Amino acid sequence: MTQGDTDLITESDQRLDIPWEVVLWNDPVSLISLVVRVLRGLFSYDLAKAERLTMQVHNEGKSIVWSGDKEQAAAYCVALHGYALSATIQQSQ
Amino acid sequence: MSEPFRRVPEGISIDLPDPLRTWLAEQARAAATDAVQMEHPVHRRLLGPIDPSQDHDDPVTELQRQFGVEGSLGVLIETAHESLLSEEQAEEWIRALQLILAATAARLAITDEETLSRLSEENAEIVTTLQAGISLMIDALDA
Numbered sequence: 001m002t003q004g005d006t007d008l009i010t011e012s013d014q015r016l017d018i019p020w021e022v023v024l025w026n027d028p029v030s031l032i033s034l035v036v037r038v039l040r041g042l043f044s045y046d047l048a049k050a051e052r053l054t055m056q057v058h059n060e061g062k063s064i065v066w067s068g069d070k071e072q073a074a075a076y077c078v079a080l081h082g083y084a085l086s087a088t089i090q091q092s093q
Numbered sequence: 094m095s096e097p098f099r100r101v102p103e104g105i106s107i108d109l110p111d112p113l114r115t116w117l118a119e120q121a122r123a124a125a126t127d128a129v130q131m132e133h134p135v136h137r138r139l140l141g142p143i144d145p146s147q148d149h150d151d152p153v154t155e156l157q158r159q160f161g162v163e164g165s166l167g168v169l170i171e172t173a174h175e176s177l178l179s180e181e182q183a184e185e186w187i188r189a190l191q192l193i194l195a196a197t198a199a200r201l202a203i204t205d206e207e208t209l210s211r212l213s214e215e216n217a218e219i220v221t222t223l224q225a226g227i228s229l230m231i232d233a234l235d236a
């Protein structure tokens with residue numbers, strides 16, 4: 001194995017360790033009460049946390065509502081889309 | 094009219110005028126049709142990729158999402174004229190009403206508060222009717 005290979009694997013491994021985030025985006029028609037309910041149901045967040053994240057989406061345009069492994073982030077994102085909420089996944093910066 | 098959606102021991106009762114039920118079913122069919130047209134704004138809104146760095150979701154996720162949209166809208170279409178829904182069907186109604194609302198917003202190019210405030214009276218009424226339906230169904234389910 002060359003030094004270059006070692007660098008490549010190390011870089012790749014670090015990349016795998018970086019968590020993925022579920023980003024919930026504001027949309028002008030979805031009700032705040034609906035978003036709070038979905039966040040509570042999907043992530044089992046308490047009311048205060050669900051409301052805080054929802055108001056962050058409403059006021060700042062987006063919020064990172066969950067982070068962790070890619071597969072679970074994608075599953076959560078799909079579930080949010082099931083309620084027609086605008087959500088995407090991204091790897092943490 | 095009494096409460097449109099009400100919790101009863103058997104599930105959620107629905108009391109809506111027939112024309113409104115028919116309209117909801119039509120809206121659900123339209124959303125389902127538009128959602129599978131690749132270049133349609135409704136498709137981009139309801140089934141755009143979850144990872145914006147990719148052009149498409151992986152095929153499994155793509156199918157899963159398409160089935161989800163069709164399933165929720167299908168439940169509303171099939172039960173639009175029922176007087177009683179199960180808990181699961183009522184939850185599907187919330188999803189379907191949200192999908193119809195998002196499809197409507199995509200067709201009307203509602204992207205922010207400003208475009209929302211500039212809607213015609215007729216289109217604004219469609220949005221508020223759907224929002225009211227979602228809110229009332231949430232109240233009934235969570236009662």
